[in-house]
Amino acid sequence: MARPRQALLTKERIVEAAAALIDAEGLDACSMRRLATELGVQGPSLYNHFATKAEIVDAVAEVVVAQVDISVFHGNDWREALRLWAKSYHAVLAAHPNIVPVLATGPGRRPAGLAMAEAVYGALIDAGWSRARATHIGALMRYLITGSALGSFALGFDADPELYDHYPHLHRAHELAAHRDAVDEGAFQLGLDLLITSLSDRYDLGVRR
Amino acid sequence: MARPRQALLTKERIVEAAAALIDAEGLDACSMRRLATELGVQGPSLYNHFATKAEIVDAVAEVVVAQVDISVFHGNDWREALRLWAKSYHAVLAAHPNIVPVLATGPGRRPAGLAMAEAVYGALIDAGWSRARATHIGALMRYLITGSALGSFALGFDADPELYDHYPHLHRAHELAAHRDAVDEGAFQLGLDLLITSLSDRYDLGVRR
DNA sequence: GTGCTTAAACTAGCGGCGTAAGTTTTTACA
DNA sequence: TGTAAAAACTTACGCCGCTAGTTTAAGCAC
Incomplete structure (x- = not known):
């Protein structure tokens, strides 16, 4: 042809x-x-x-990145915006896990990635965080989100029960896979809660750098 | 031959x-x-x-994983142990960044990885955390550590300054690469601080599940 | 309308990949 | 001493990303 x-x-x-x-x-x-x-x-x-x-x-x-909702940075307190954005980002990556290794290397030159960085960083700056801290917070959120999306913690453990015979605390590790969603979602939610509440505490104390 | x-x-x-x-x-x-x-x-x-x-x-x-210091879980408070272990893990991955994608998929069947999981999980259980929470905390630490090791946040931004012309808050993003160490280390340190202090607060309040 | 350039498909092929199969020679043991 | 296993080899299969060159259709200038 x-x-x-x-x-x-x-x-x-x-x-x-x-x-x-x-x-x-x-x-x-x-x-x-x-x-x-x-x-x-x-x-x-x-x-x-x-x-x-x-x-x-x-x-x-x-x-894929374009599906993340960055509109939440308009009209929301920075804490709430960060939380909503992170959940949206997390949900998008959970829906497309196989592409995550590509995203994990950073925004590169992709418009949607840059628009997202702009929205996150801008919101933090506008809230009063120092440039250095805003950068750190943005990086940190990416670590949590891509880290959790990259490899399921639960599935990271081999399903062979005998493997854990010599690890006294891990004797139920082979069951992790069955509770994959609860484990991985629970860890992500906990991380998001911990990070945002402690950032919020610092912010309220006036520690913004 | x-x-x-x-x-x-x-x-x-x-x-x-x-x-x-x-x-x-x-x-x-x-x-x-x-x-x-x-x-x-x-x-x-x-x-x-x-x-x-x-x-x-x-x-x-x-x-590589065998180089991580898990001896810190003996004789240290869980908070301090977690912090020391995370820093050791982070340092090892920083010294061998190219193997990180392999580690990010979990311990699999590798003895060193399982021994590490055993040490972390065991320390958290012994400290009084619930099984579910101990699992979450372990997962969370892995997200932070591998997430930060996987791709430099600073290097994730292309060095071409023109790229950021249309992103008002990112006009200095091309400089990130030059401060790579400060940015990436700062973000990791911040994350570690935030996670451990807020976990510690919950723990001291008796919220261990 | 005719002719030229460009676009979008094709086929053939290069060097590299992981790995399987079979060969040769040495070693270790019955 | 004979035999089986071990550890190197060569050859080859079917993938991979990608290049080069070919063919035909489309779009545009005159």
Whole structure:
């Protein structure tokens, strides 16, 4: 087939298919040939629309980050805004866990990531935090959110019960996987609570740097 | 060459070379052929000592985690122990950043990882935290530590100043990379402080579940 | 309308990847 | 001393990202 009368591919179609493939089968499954197959096309044809595979994956990351609600930074106290944003971010990553390793390396040049950084940092600055502290708080929130999204704590423990025979306190660790949601959600909620309440305490004491 | 009079490879030599290669050039550079070359051997020879590449990488992760100081859980108050352990863990990961993605998926079946989980969880249980809360706190610490080790927050922002023209609060974001250590260390220290002091407050109030 | 440039598909192929299979030689033990 | 296991080798398979060159259609200038 040479150039078709109607283009088979668009950037949007490619990104959509890549996102679906990554969600369904993981980053490794999303090879250029496989992705092309999903789109009914040969592998190298994708290079007519993206220069590299990294650009495609980046575009997927972009649409995922764009789903995070940053409107909460308007009209809310910085504490409440931070909490709502973190929950939204966490929920988005929970819905697309396979792309998290890409996001964990930072906003890079992605508009949605930069817009999010702008919103978070701006809100903290406007609240009166020093530039250094606002940066730290932003980084810290990212550590918590991506750290929790990156690998399930509960699933990090092998399910083989015998493995824990020699670790007296871990004798029920093989049950963690069954309570995955409660464990991982509970830890995230606790972390968010602890961080925001203690930041709030400092703030109220006037310690903003 | 057939079987040599003196074995060219041992598990230890392979793991040592793999660790050095990963530290120096990253996970991607550590291919079976490349690793074999470093050891003066052909690629498939490695399979006489390890069944898969994953086993080699896992062994590297094991020796890295084994460097974390878990002796601090003996003879220290749980708060102080947690703080000292977290700093040690953080320092180890900072010294071997390229292996962090492997650790971030959890202890799996690695003895050092399990021993660490045992020490942390055991200390929290012994201090009087409920099983659920001890699990949450352990997970939370891992989120903070691996989250901060995984990707530098400071380096996550592209160095191109023009990129930030349309983000009023980010106009100095391109300078972050230059202060990478201060930013990343400051955020981690802040997070550790906030988490431990607020956990300590709850604990002192008798809220241990 | 004709001709030129560009776009978007194709096929073929390069070097690298993890790993399987089979070969050769040495070592260790019955 | 004969045999089995160990540890190196070579060869090869099917993936991978990506490049080069080809073909045909589309869009635009004159």
